[in-house]
Amino acid sequence: MCSWLxxxxxxxxxxxxxxTVSDGLKKLYKTKLxxxxxxxxxxxxxxxxxxxxxxxxxxMVLLVGQYSTGKTTxxxxxxxxxxxxxxxxxxxxxxxxxxxxxxxxxxxxxxxxLVVDPKKPFRKLNAFGNAFLNRxxxxxxxxxxxxxxSVIDTPGILSGEKQRISRGYDFAAVLEWFAExxxxxxxxxxxxxxxxxxxxxxxxxxxxxxEDKMRVVLNKAxxxxxxxxxxxxxxxxxxxxKIVNTPEVIRVYIGSFWSHPLLIPDNRKLFEAxxxxxxxxxxxxxxxxxxxxxNDLIKRARLAKVHAYIISSLKKEMPSMFGKxxxxxxxxxxxxxxxxxxxxxxxxxxxxxPNLKKMQDQLQAQxxxxxxxxxxxxxxxxxxxxxxxxxxxxxxxRQEESQRPTQMVKGGAFEGTLHGPFGHGYGEGxxxxxxxxxxxxxxxxPMYDEIFYTLSPVDGKITGANAKKxxxxxxxxxxxxxxxxxxxxxxxDGMLDDEEFAxxxxxxxxxLEGHELPNELPSHLLPPSKRxxxx
Numbered sequence: 001m002c003s004w005l006x007x008x009x010x011x012x013x014x015x016x017x018x019x020t021v022s023d024g025l026k027k028l029y030k031t032k033l034x035x036x037x038x039x040x041x042x043x044x045x046x047x048x049x050x051x052x053x054x055x056x057x058x059x060m061v062l063l064v065g066q067y068s069t070g071k072t073t074x075x076x077x078x079x080x081x082x083x084x085x086x087x088x089x090x091x092x093x094x095x096x097x098x099x100x101x102x103x104x105x106x107x108x109x110x111x112x113x114l115v116v117d118p119k120k121p122f123r124k125l126n127a128f129g130n131a132f133l134n135r136x137x138x139x140x141x142x143x144x145x146x147x148x149x150s151v152i153d154t155p156g157i158l159s160g161e162k163q164r165i166s167r168g169y170d171f172a173a174v175l176e177w178f179a180e181x182x183x184x185x186x187x188x189x190x191x192x193x194x195x196x197x198x199x200x201x202x203x204x205x206x207x208x209x210x211e212d213k214m215r216v217v218l219n220k221a222x223x224x225x226x227x228x229x230x231x232x233x234x235x236x237x238x239x240x241x242k243i244v245n246t247p248e249v250i251r252v253y254i255g256s257f258w259s260h261p262l263l264i265p266d267n268r269k270l271f272e273a274x275x276x277x278x279x280x281x282x283x284x285x286x287x288x289x290x291x292x293x294x295n296d297l298i299k300r301a302r303l304a305k306v307h308a309y310i311i312s313s314l315k316k317e318m319p320s321m322f323g324k325x326x327x328x329x330x331x332x333x334x335x336x337x338x339x340x341x342x343x344x345x346x347x348x349x350x351x352x353x354p355n356l357k358k359m360q361d362q363l364q365a366q367x368x369x370x371x372x373x374x375x376x377x378x379x380x381x382x383x384x385x386x387x388x389x390x391x392x393x394x395x396x397x398r399q400e401e402s403q404r405p406t407q408m409v410k411g412g413a414f415e416g417t418l419h420g421p422f423g424h425g426y427g428e429g430x431x432x433x434x435x436x437x438x439x440x441x442x443x444x445x446p447m448y449d450e451i452f453y454t455l456s457p458v459d460g461k462i463t464g465a466n467a468k469k470x471x472x473x474x475x476x477x478x479x480x481x482x483x484x485x486x487x488x489x490x491x492x493d494g495m496l497d498d499e500e501f502a503x504x505x506x507x508x509x510x511x512l513e514g515h516e517l518p519n520e521l522p523s524h525l526l527p528p529s530k531r532x533x534x535x
Contacts, residue, residue: 298386464495
């Protein structure tokens with residue numbers, strides 16, 4: 001007996017050995033977390049059991065917004081291609097959930113067929129019934145963007161009178177199911193329609209606990225003037241602040257995500273910069289997918305632990321014979337006190353507990369006599385997983401990331417600005433004059449020469465001390481001026497000749513105009529007399 005205990009204790013201390021992050025996540029879930037979930041009916045309260053496809057699938061992006069905010073057009077813009085089932089218009093056109101995924105041949109797979117495909121991560125959606133499955137399809141098509149990510153288009157969220165028409169399924173619950181499994185949630189707003197309807201507000205609240213995945217896009221921003229845009233942006237942040245109860249501000253991207261000419265081009269540079277930031281965020285998803293899945297498993301494990309404590313506490317309080325119904329009502333009404341007690345006894349953060357009102361509603365339909373008492377071994381196994389196995393997987397995540405550093409989304413709109421003069425910032429800042437035959441610094445060199453000859457040059461060069469006196473007039477910090485000095489002192493002799501001094505002043509001007517400095521001096525900025533030195 002003692003020997004068996006020793007072996008078990010050893011096994012718990014030695015972390016599992018995994019070949020890949022995906023295999024490790026599957027094994028940990030099936031052997032350590034799933035038994036706890038099944039024992040305490042976790043799947044009836046929170047989320048269905050995970051399957052292999054949930055760990056193997058590509059990163060997914062979920063688009064959510066009121067009708068006519070440009071969700072479908074946004075996907076069309078990313079793919080630069082129409083997809084099966086696509087409908088665009090000012091009225092509520094998309095009435096289905098459409099999973100846009102990679103496929104060898106264009107076509108549509110209906111919802112009922114999707115939920116029986118073990119290779120797709122949608123099998124557990126059958127719990128939402130035919131009313132939902134009849135409104136769920138997968139649009140498959142060959143597209144380079146879809147080789148790295150999948151995109152989920154959702155029905156436009158209704159407002160006003162339209163909300164009274166029932167969808168026939170729990171829309172917020174479906175979105176919550178997707179939110180647990182996707183890598184990025186993009187909330188789209190129309191710059192002309194900032195009102196957040198009751199259903200949209202309910203949806204955003206359902207996405208609570210997934211704020212780290214949420215991004216906001218203020219679309220169609222080219223249709224309003226700059227002054228109005230500032231007001232609209234402020235109103236949007238105020239509205240979101242009332243619904244998303246987090247101290248952090250959600251990142252908002254401003255732009256016009258379609259391929260038509262800008263109606264009001266005043267903010268073109270802003271839109272280009274915002275688009276590039278959003279694209280970089282989406283492009284990073286494949287590289288960070290394993291870490292996201294690991295993070296979601298940790299969140300799920302913490303919730304499953306709390307759920308086990310709640311269910312076992314309710315079981316412990318129930319009488320064995322008489323007065324079960326009255327006791328059940330009393331326990332449900334006093335669930336907040338049970339939360340507080342569990343929080344104190346097990347040192348659990350309040351943020352790990354499920355929504356109180358939702359849990360009370362779910363408990364009304366449960367038979368408390370079928371709940372299980374606390375089984376310490378199951379909880380210890382999950383604790384061991386969080387303390388030891390997850391740490392080993394984190395190391396494996398970093399190893400996989402280092403082996404695939406360039407893994408990112410390619411194709412479609414992501415390729416459009418990579419090459420040629422339409423790349424973001426091309427020909428601006430340090431890139432100014434990149435295509436000119438003449439050295440771009442030469443335009444202002446006469447002005448810089450006048451300053452140079454007042455700094456007592458010796459043999460055509462000024463000392464670092466004299467150069468510093470002039471450079472600090474820019475009021476830039478020493479760290480920035482130090483970088484400019486390294487870029488400008490091409491022959492590394494600790495002094496500047498007239499061309500190097502002119503180059504230093506040109507770089508100061510670039511920085512003062514709000515552009516970033518390059519890490520290495522671009523070839524077009526090399527002074528003509530120094531180009532042989534660097535060759």
